[in-house]
């Protein structure tokens with residue numbers, strides 16, 4: 001079976017069955033079961049002795065260790081600088097504890113900023129290539145794009161890349177820009193959900209926990225050019241990216257994130273008195289933060305040219 005049919009089979013089985021094996025209560029985290037099942041099956045079905053699983057964004061190790069425990073002697077690496085979602089500085093310790101509890105000897109943490117880690121990845125991988133790569137770290141546009149760009153020299157010929165949080169418009173934009181710049185890569189699958197699950201009550205979150213969490217784009221290296229191009233949907237209006245320049249060049253750029261809290265108060269006045277008042281396609285988020293604007297994209301779609309298993 002070619003690697004492309006193996007990839008499709010891995011996704012199909014994960015949509016049907018979720019996790020590869022029942023969770024024992026050690027692993028919890030910020031991801032969905034269809035997504036974790038896909039990571040597990042892709043790693044189990046495609047890694048060889050020359051390739052490894054790598055992820056950016058470990059948090060408390062749910063995705064990394066869910067994969068590591070299913071791949072026998074193959075190795076799983078996770079990059080995280082534990083600088084976010086970790087006010088008490090406990091996450092690195094939690095991951096180490098979980099590795100011990102699960103008796104794993106094939107899971108490794110690269111405790112660095114993603115850019116430093118990816119630029120020096122040859123020092124970590126001992127000549128091996130990355131066969132399955134999962135991006136779930138910083139979600140700003142540039143980091144998403146750099147996570148894709150910097151991994152290129154380390155990817156195996158038949159590598160598969162999964163980009164989490166593809167519900168976000170700027171994440172899809174980075175994926176699209178990468179695909180346009182690197183036509184030897186093709187998107188093979190996309191899935192979106194209506195909302196970032198962290199904006200939901202615990203009970204409503206359960207459905208997302210069973211599914212794709214916050215959306216995914218799956219991209220493969222296609223050196224033989226067997227697949228037709230497929231791109232995630234993006235907005236033609238580039239004004240939010242153009243605003244980046246205004247932020248970088250303002251007098252107090254570091255203060256801009258603190259101003260976000262004021263935005264919800266000030267917005268109605270701005271709408272009333274600025275030229276935005278006449279703009280029909282102004283999109284207003286429902287939540288204070290983590291608005292994904294993906295309500296109209298909900299569903300799953302394969303690249304039509306991906307061969308069936």
Ligand SMILES: C[S@@+](CC[C@H](N)C(=O)[O-])C[C@H]1O[C@@H](n2cnc3c(N)ncnc32)[C@H](O)[C@@H]1O
Nearest residue numbers: 029030057059062063081083084113114137138
């Ligand atoms: C959403 S969490 C990852 C969830 C995880 N995959 C799981 O299974 O639960 C995102 C992680 O990315 C990490 N991160 C954010 N910016 C980073 C950076 N510049 N370098 C390395 N890691 C970063 C954060 O510390 C955080 O742990």
